[in-house]
Amino acid sequence: MASRANLSDIAKALGVSVATVSNAMSGKGRVSKELGRAIREKAKELGYVPSLAGRALSTGRSHVLGLVLADIGHPLFPQFAQAIEHAASEAGYGVLIGDSRGDIEAQSRAINRLIERGADGIVVVPRHGTRIGDIGRPVAVIDSPSTPGNTVAADHRNGGLEIGRHLLELGHRSVAIIGLHSDSSVQNDRIAGIREAFASKGEIRLIWIGEMERSHGSGCPLGLVRLVEEGVTAFAAVSDLHALRAITELQQGGISIPGDVSVTGFDDLIWAGVIAPSLTTMRMDMERIAEIAIAELISQIEQGGARDAPSDLPASQGQSSIPMELIVRQSSGPALGLPASGETAPALTGPASSNMSQVLPLRSTTREGSD
Amino acid sequence: MASRANLSDIAKALGVSVATVSNAMSGKGRVSKELGRAIREKAKELGYVPSLAGRALSTGRSHVLGLVLADIGHPLFPQFAQAIEHAASEAGYGVLIGDSRGDIEAQSRAINRLIERGADGIVVVPRHGTRIGDIGRPVAVIDSPSTPGNTVAADHRNGGLEIGRHLLELGHRSVAIIGLHSDSSVQNDRIAGIREAFASKGEIRLIWIGEMERSHGSGCPLGLVRLVEEGVTAFAAVSDLHALRAITELQQGGISIPGDVSVTGFDDLIWAGVIAPSLTTMRMDMERIAEIAIAELISQIEQGGARDAPSDLPASQGQSSIPMELIVRQSSGPALGLPASGETAPALTGPASSNMSQVLPLRSTTREGSD
DNA sequence: GCATAATGCTTAAACGCTTAACCTTCATGT
DNA sequence: ACATGAAGGTTAAGCGTTTAAGCATTATGC
Numbered sequence: 001m002a003s004r005a006n007l008s009d010i011a012k013a014l015g016v017s018v019a020t021v022s023n024a025m026s027g028k029g030r031v032s033k034e035l036g037r038a039i040r041e042k043a044k045e046l047g048y049v050p051s052l053a054g055r056a057l058s059t060g061r062s063h064v065l066g067l068v069l070a071d072i073g074h075p076l077f078p079q080f081a082q083a084i085e086h087a088a089s090e091a092g093y094g095v096l097i098g099d100s101r102g103d104i105e106a107q108s109r110a111i112n113r114l115i116e117r118g119a120d121g122i123v124v125v126p127r128h129g130t131r132i133g134d135i136g137r138p139v140a141v142i143d144s145p146s147t148p149g150n151t152v153a154a155d156h157r158n159g160g161l162e163i164g165r166h167l168l169e170l171g172h173r174s175v176a177i178i179g180l181h182s183d184s185s186v187q188n189d190r191i192a193g194i195r196e197a198f199a200s201k202g203e204i205r206l207i208w209i210g211e212m213e214r215s216h217g218s219g220c221p222l223g224l225v226r227l228v229e230e231g232v233t234a235f236a237a238v239s240d241l242h243a244l245r246a247i248t249e250l251q252q253g254g255i256s257i258p259g260d261v262s263v264t265g266f267d268d269l270i271w272a273g274v275i276a277p278s279l280t281t282m283r284m285d286m287e288r289i290a291e292i293a294i295a296e297l298i299s300q301i302e303q304g305g306a307r308d309a310p311s312d313l314p315a316s317q318g319q320s321s322i323p324m325e326l327i328v329r330q331s332s333g334p335a336l337g338l339p340a341s342g343e344t345a346p347a348l349t350g351p352a353s354s355n356m357s358q359v360l361p362l363r364s365t366t367r368e369g370s371d
Numbered sequence: 372m373a374s375r376a377n378l379s380d381i382a383k384a385l386g387v388s389v390a391t392v393s394n395a396m397s398g399k400g401r402v403s404k405e406l407g408r409a410i411r412e413k414a415k416e417l418g419y420v421p422s423l424a425g426r427a428l429s430t431g432r433s434h435v436l437g438l439v440l441a442d443i444g445h446p447l448f449p450q451f452a453q454a455i456e457h458a459a460s461e462a463g464y465g466v467l468i469g470d471s472r473g474d475i476e477a478q479s480r481a482i483n484r485l486i487e488r489g490a491d492g493i494v495v496v497p498r499h500g501t502r503i504g505d506i507g508r509p510v511a512v513i514d515s516p517s518t519p520g521n522t523v524a525a526d527h528r529n530g531g532l533e534i535g536r537h538l539l540e541l542g543h544r545s546v547a548i549i550g551l552h553s554d555s556s557v558q559n560d561r562i563a564g565i566r567e568a569f570a571s572k573g574e575i576r577l578i579w580i581g582e583m584e585r586s587h588g589s590g591c592p593l594g595l596v597r598l599v600e601e602g603v604t605a606f607a608a609v610s611d612l613h614a615l616r617a618i619t620e621l622q623q624g625g626i627s628i629p630g631d632v633s634v635t636g637f638d639d640l641i642w643a644g645v646i647a648p649s650l651t652t653m654r655m656d657m658e659r660i661a662e663i664a665i666a667e668l669i670s671q672i673e674q675g676g677a678r679d680a681p682s683d684l685p686a687s688q689g690q691s692s693i694p695m696e697l698i699v700r701q702s703s704g705p706a707l708g709l710p711a712s713g714e715t716a717p718a719l720t721g722p723a724s725s726n727m728s729q730v731l732p733l734r735s736t737t738r739e740g741s742d
Numbered sequence: 743g744c745a746t747a748a749t750g751c752t753t754a755a756a757c758g759c760t761t762a763a764c765c766t767t768c769a770t771g772t
Numbered sequence: 773a774c775a776t777g778a779a780g781g782t783t784a785a786g787c788g789t790t791t792a793a794g795c796a797t798t799a800t801g802c
Contacts, residue, residue, distance in 0.1 A: 006758055017782050022760060030780055052489045053427035054758030057787045062424060075641050078448045085470040094488045096465050099456040117465045118423045219644050241642060249647040251622035270446050271612060273590045276620040377788055388752050393790060401750055425788030428757045
């Protein structure tokens with residue numbers, strides 16, 4: 001089997017010049033209707049596939065984009081990768097992945113590697129608290145709308161607002177927010193949103209997992225049961241991962257969800273729908289985010305060429321923030337003291353956290369799965 | 372800023388020919404020690420980065436590999452992507468991702484797209500029950516050792532064996548295996564391993580989530596509490612995702628883990644270490660698997676060239692299977708009736724599954740987090 | 743001391759594509 | 773009738789690299 005057909009094969013077969021064939025395929029030069037059709041037919045017949053390498057060398061464009069995730073191990077990565085790949089593919093671009101496990105320096109190394117590999121532009125979901133400097137090539141940053149230099153992101157603040165309102169409507173007046181650490185814009189936006197929803201309407205406390213783990217080791221209990229005793233009726237985690245941690249810890253402590261307390265998450269990660277109780281959470285519109293990021297990137301690539309200073313033009317339409325969607329499932333319910341079905345919930349009596357062998361009353365779960 | 376320096380710039384600056392510079396950089400032709408050093412110095416000085424496009428055009432090798440995951444949304448994807456990217460990068464290759472969400476046909480489309488993009492070879496983690504046909508280019512398949520055409524994979528069967536033995540040692544004699552559906556070689560291997568461990572030493576039943584969801588809807592309860600009443604003391608899920616589902620369902624039903632029953636998973640997914648109780652599971656050695664897959668692929672690429680019939684040579688050393696590692700955490704403990712610390716565990720009394728408002732005794736969790 | 747070989751470099755072609763420039767041919771406006 | 777322009781092509785250069793072949797020059801064998 002001969003190796004792949006090229007332009008010259010088609011040209012020879014039809015007795016025309018390669019340039020004409022090239023023009024016909026790209027629809028750029030001046031080629032008569034008929035010849036154009038004939039060429040495309042022949043191309044199909046020979047199974048012609050353009051050589052990206054040849055094209056890249058000639059045009060200086062590889063038609064490949066780089067994707068750099070700060071934390072490629074994050075469970076959100078699949079969604080990102082899938083959406084970005086899809087959008088890029090639609091636009092005729094391939095996606096090269098860059099691993100930046102580890103620190104910030106690794107992140108820039110990853111970016112550089114991708115550039116050396118010839119990526120026309122880079123999509124970055126940066127590590128917390130990182131700013132992407134000028135890398136001499138178009139970049140689209142997906143972080144949070146409040147991050148300077150951000151290109152597109154979900155409206156995390158509004159997401160927080162919605163989850164806050166949801167809990168508020170359910171009657172919760174004392175909630176604990178669970179975050180990892182305070183140097184992530186995404187988390188801070190979400191938290192700010194929740195706070196805004198509760199402004200003066202309820203009491204909020206903050207739990208930083210990062211801090212607790214620093215003193216008690218990774219995977220340590222978060223002491224949530226004690227908070228429940230102190231009156232907290234809802235836990236709003238800024239990630240489904242933390243929500244999961246909360247749910248299991250509470251359940252292990254004999255607390256019923258959503259009977260006794262509610263738990264909400266963020267991101268609608270893969271397990272959100274299958275755990276018991278299934279998780280109420282906020283979902284990003286990855287498809288749209290990816291589309292916009294890619295569109296921005298490609299527009300920069302195609303017009304800009306060698307433009308590197310992002311301060312040059314005000315980046316097309318500026319930064320867009322995409323609404324998030326509230327997914328109500330089983331893990332959120334009416335606050336204790338606001339009986340759902342006429343029955344009065346028994347108050348929690350005595351300390352339950354330190355001594356799990358105590359007998360706890362379990363309320364029945366009344367809600368059904370909705371999706 | 373001038374665009375990137377190329378061979379010709381270096382050649383001009385030193386008054387030599389491009390060919391010499393090329394030889395010096397690649398160390399292939401005949402170049403004197405001194406001149407070689409001078410050239411490399413100049414290259415560094417000018418910030419020379421070889422043009423992959425030029426090289427690709429000249430050599431016919433893009434130095435790019437394609438990565439196709441059947442289910443890119445699977446939580447294992449990050450680990451795969453990271454390991455593959457790392458191994459490929461070490462070998463001087465980039466990794467292009469292919470999205471094959473959806474059916475088997477989408478999988479071949481993804482593979483084709485990557486080939487059209489010029490990938491020198493493809494790493495495939497195929498969809499259950501798929502066989503990758505001849506695609507005219509080197510392929511490395513990561514599925515299960517029992518799959519025909521498999522290149523490298525974790526030793527899932529042995530993994531099952533180990534988890535089975537672990538439960539056996541803890542005194543469990545009646546376990547339920549939780550799987551998704553029966554057409555996955557990986558799952559079947561794992562299950563076979565567990566079965567082998569228990570051969571005639573205990574009772575095993577099988578739960579297929581797929582079947583249950585087909586009749587009761589996605590995310591439906593699996594009825595595990597009833598199984599506990601019937602005497603099951605351990606649940607061995609073939610994926611951490613299912614294990615998670617089991618743990619939450621059991622906890623919600625008022626059953627203590629590992630006090631009343633044990634639950635184990637597979638794959639050591641991201642949440643395994645942070646949920647309560649943390650999850651006992653089996654981990655694949657992704658790094659090694661990726662290394663071997665990439666090495667195989669590259670060896671095929673570099674020697675084979677246009678060889679397409681895999682039946683030609685017996686594929687180097689044949690298919691390798693990499694041992695899995697048992698990670699013991701909190702979710703597995705001694706079987707009921709085999710008191711861990713002198714204390715006799717109370718037997719479960721009466722039906723607990725259908726009526727969750729029943730008051731259940733909770734045993735204390737005695738084990739500490741170990742990692 | 744002369745054929746032979748090794749060494750160090752250059753020339754030139756090739757990879758497949760794009761694109762500017764050029765050359766016919768034919769239709770058009772004046 | 774003749775300059776002008778458009779249409780439909782062709783030629784040729786160039787993108788950056790590799791690599792076979794060629795050509796001096798110097799070392800080696802006998």
